[in-house]
Amino acid sequence: MAEKYKVLYYVNQFFGQIGGEDKAGIEPMYKEETVGPALGFNGLISEEGEVIGTIICGDNYFNENKEEAMKFILDIVKKTNPDIVVTGPAFNAGRYGMACGEIAKAIVEQLNIPAVTGMYVENPGVDVCKGQVIIASTSDSAAGMRKALPVMANIVKKIVKGEELGLPEEEGYIPQGKRLTVFSDKRGSQRAVEMLLARLNDEPFETELPMPVFDKVNPAEAIKDLSKATIALVTSGGIVPKGNPDRIQSASAQKWGKYDVSEKDALGADYCTIHGGYDPVYANELPDRVAPLDMLKQYEKDGVIGKVYEYFYTTTGTGTSVGNAMKFGKEIGKELKEAGVDGVILTST
Amino acid sequence: MVKEIERYGLPIVHMATITTISQSVGANRIVPTVAIPHPVGNPSLPHEEEMDLRRKLVKKALDALQTEVSEPTQFE
Amino acid sequence: MKLELRRIHIKDIQFGDKLAVENGVLTVNKEDLIEKLKEDERIKDIKVDIARPGEKVRIIPVKDVIEPRVKIEGAGNGFPGASTKIAQLGDGKVNVLYGAAVVTVGDIVGFQEGVVDMWGEGAKWTPFSKTYNLVVDITPVEGLDPHTHEATVRLAGLKAAEFIGEAGRKVEPDEVLTYEMESNALETKKYPDLPKVLYVEMLISQGLLHDGYIYGVNSQLILPTLIHPNEELDGAVISGNCVAACDKITTYQHQNNSVILDLYAQHGKTINFLGVILTPELTTLEGKFRTCDYTAKLCKTLGADGVIVSEEGYGNPDSDLVMICKRLENAGIKTALITDECSGRDGMSQPLTDTASEAVAVVSTGNVSHVVTLPPADKVIGNAESIATLAGGWDGALLEDGTLMCELNAVIGATSEIGYHNCTVKLY
Known part of the structure; x- marks a missing residue:
């Protein structure tokens, strides 16, 4: 069998088993082992891939010393040269989500290495990176770990192999906001008739085009003279x-x-x-x-x-x-x- | 485009025929115009009248730029 | 009204001595057709060619597509009011050369013309890769103003379809489709419990290359009007070569309007189909308010429970679409809308230029800016260079080896907003 693909993992102090809130200020470190969720994740991909190591960083440290933390992390990525990077899942933890999102985004944009993370849809980290990074949709608490990891592993496998990802709801990721033209098995007029019939019969239906929402700008001051x-x-x-x-x-x-x-x-x-x-x-x-x-x-x-x-x-x-x-x-x-x-x-x- | 220019703090007046769109999109100063293919003209008018029409529409736009507004406003 | 569309299945087109259909093969005498079309003194030159499904042929710039037919019983052969004497359409028997199409090309008039690929990647995106196409390349005399140029080309296409359609006059059809609907009162008596449904078909009505015609009347000049679905199936509505190629309703698509056909299929089963309201999309705000109010009023007067609204074009007509929707929903009439979207080449932009919270049921027929790469053709009918100026094309869209990169904008019928094709949009 071919060489296994290499996954680099990122977690915070809590999932890195350093400690809780009191340890949120620790500096980033790198361990050539599978720590916390990286262990479970490794088990899911072990047939074809392996987790080569885990980066751990305190949430407060990352958010307060972004430049230093990012430099350390990107250096590790460059050194270890993985095929893909996994951060989180961060569930609904805001600071952790921001770290997972920003790190994943930086790796994609600066190093051109794919990255996958996992978050609850309302995590502020989602908006940081959803355009660049595939984010597995998770529950809002760590209790969802057992469900989240297989979804992330599956996405990682597809990306590494260059397979196309299916629809967000099929694959379990948060939509990136790209509206892609695809073929339907029914022509448009048929779909419209069925949608209208569903409405007339008070049955559920789903619009194909949710109405856009436009933002507002404060009016600029008038010209005086x-x-x-x-x-x-x-x-x-x-x-x-x-x-x-x-x-x-x-x-x-x-x-x-x-x-x-x-x-x-x-x-x-x-x-x-x-x-x-x-x-x-x-x-x-x-x-x-x-x-x-x-x-x-x-x-x-x-x-x-x-x-x-x-x-x-x-x-x-x-x-x-x-x-x-x-x-x-x-x-x-x-x-x-x-x-x-x-x-x-x-x-x- | 209108909104992005206004974000620089530049007052901008949108001269558009389909003002419903300007309003939905969120232009703040709107002057309604004649028709899509000739917003500030009317080929069916004699030359002088058309010039006069355009002069008035542009004046309206200039007036709008001198008027403080707090929300999307149409200058009829 | 009762209309029989008697389909003669066409399996090939050939040039030959005479005009005839034998065993599904349509034979056309090229010279006769050219002579017929050149009766119009505004036409300088005509070339005729054939493009078959699967052939590595690209047709560009396509203006209109028309289904060749002949009316063998009942009033009005051809396109009354537009190319033939006025007559009441909707009743009678029509022999249809099903599977054949007349495709008009020629000098570009505006930017609204498009491309049809008969094979491979391009074939997937246009419904007219599946028809046997008789391509009529029209060169008008010099010095015509643009409006006359467009009218000349439009009329030549209709005449060509009528001329070719004659081949089917004496031929026994392979299948007969019957469309029958009596007065609303009688139908309602027959189906008292079924919900009443109307179809609002919006037509671009905005000047050169942006007008639809009803019995030859430019839709710019009308108030929204009610017609029997049979009239449209019988040739009452034709294309003025409108808007972007991807979502213009070609004459062929009016003759075979998919919303009408799919509603007809449900008539008497799940719905009571009341008819079609043709609504112009005008260029003034006053005009838009007037037509939207008037359309909603017609729907209310007729007692509709549900309405399907289809758009033609994009941009300012989005405003008409959501205004009609708003008025209907506020009157308690349920709507389903059909539109395409302009979400940008990356699909990340807002899809419509106007919005209404009432528009909760919308079918999307594709993103007009979706970019496709069409491999080089063995043969180009028309002028490959014209892609540089077509809507959806750009300078450099035609690569040196003949590969064409363009937006769906430029592909005929790709994002048909009467839902004639099967594109849609998914959020990724």
Whole structure:
């Protein structure tokens, strides 16, 4: 049989059998043996893998001396070069969960070694690492250890062998928040009819698309003196210089563009739309119908506003993910803030 | 995009036709516009009237930027 | 109304001397078809090709797909109001060349056209990899404005389907499907205890390449309207080559609307299917409020207990979808919605642009930004380069060896929001 795969284990002072809360301040240490849950875990994978050692660190020490603790731990990982790292399970222990999550995430991101942990779904450590790390869903207390370990072992086996993980509920992990397109054995219309029938008969049903929840931002303070303010114009209407020099996508935009308009009175004939989501004829006749540079320049001339910011920012809104829209907003906002812009007009189609 | 720009403390006005979406998403200053393919224009109007329409819409947006708000507000 | 869809199973398409169906093989005389379509003086050139399931053929940029049929009994052959004289549809007998499709391609008009792969990975993502496709490549004369260009291409597709459909006029069908429903009053008398169900089919109605047509009437111009499901199955609704390829409702999908068919299958058993309400998705807020109110009012007036609502497109129509849902649920009418989602290439983004807490039962037909890699084809019908400008494509999406990387956005029918295909989304 091939060589066994190597697992490195991380636990806190309690599961590392050093002691309870009074020992939470101990510095990290490494033992070339299987301590606490690592022992049980080793038994579950012993046919094909082995736990090569256990890192133990006090929860308080980790959270208060993150840099030192992390350096020690990552050094051990580099030295021992495991195939995968397992942290926890942390159940609903907050500080332990944060440690398990941050360590696992750092190992994945910095060393490119896979990591698995286990937590109760409400543990604050879940949000720290769920995008990068597979987290087995456990009960809220250590009484769930006997159930948690086989689930984690099973996930570890699949990851090490490069097998694809199934659905979260099948494999027992907390969803990472990735919405993946897959094939169903029934077409969509059939599923809709069945869902409606279930509702009409007061039977249980499950939506395939839980409604999104949008967060809120506090309104920024108003501009005090418009006649001294610099105003920037931004659009998601896909208005670009003719020829689309930056090749901004007509739908599902992956980037934005900015163009110097300081010498222009209007967007006019040099611009057009590449937006794939609306009838382009009217915008192509006159792009200022989508991004009203003409009027802003007029108000600048009349002294109503101090200045129109020299760059005009643009992207395509249609089919563009909220994730990308947020990224664009962050990047554009940063530039505008740094340039000393006082207010922004954003037009959408 | 609107929210992320506002997070820098920059007042921003969203000129959009489907203001229901702006509100759901959480824009704070909203100016309703004409139609999706031409938010600040109307090709069916004579040139002068269309210019006037756009001038007024942009003025509304500028006014919105000078107005303190505490929650998502539409400037009709 | 009583409509018979008499299916003649097509197992191959060949070019030949005459137009005929023999033993399931459809023979088409290319020159005759070209001559017929060139009667329209706005058309400069027509090319015709065949793409069969399993062949390593890529068709791009696809505008519409149409099922070839001929009406042998009852009023209205073809697409009344759009390509033929107006007539009341929904009654009679139609011979269907089942398994065959007319696929229109040609110069790109906008960004909404798409790709159909007949084999391998790409075939999984589109329902039109399973049909024998007669591909009509249309080149209009120069100088047409975009609206006329689109109309020319749209009409040519319909005409081609009518022309080909004639081949089935005298052929005995392999199966006969009967769709029969009388007035709501009579049906309700027959099935007094079954819950009454309506289908609200939303149609993009937003200008060039974004309009649906009902008996030739642009859906932009209508108030939401009630039609008998048979009318749509009989060709009353056609595609204006709308929106992104993945979720546009092609004319073929109107002719075979899967929600209508699946509701019909339950009619008289578990539900009393009342009919279809066609609702435009408009570009103004006033318009959206008006159509959503009006749609909800029709559902209430007809006494619906449950409603299925299907969207067309994404982005601003998400708002119409949740507004209709909200109004229905608040009136005590239960809904099930069908939509696709824009969750980003990594699937980590919020799936819709608008939201309503009332939307508790939603079918997702896939993420339009899901990226697929389609291996090189042996033969490309149309123009492979056009992927750079299609919605869902990008510059560089076509690799040097002919491999195509694109979002589902660009694949015809991939995330059909009438649930015609079997994609869905799972949370990982």
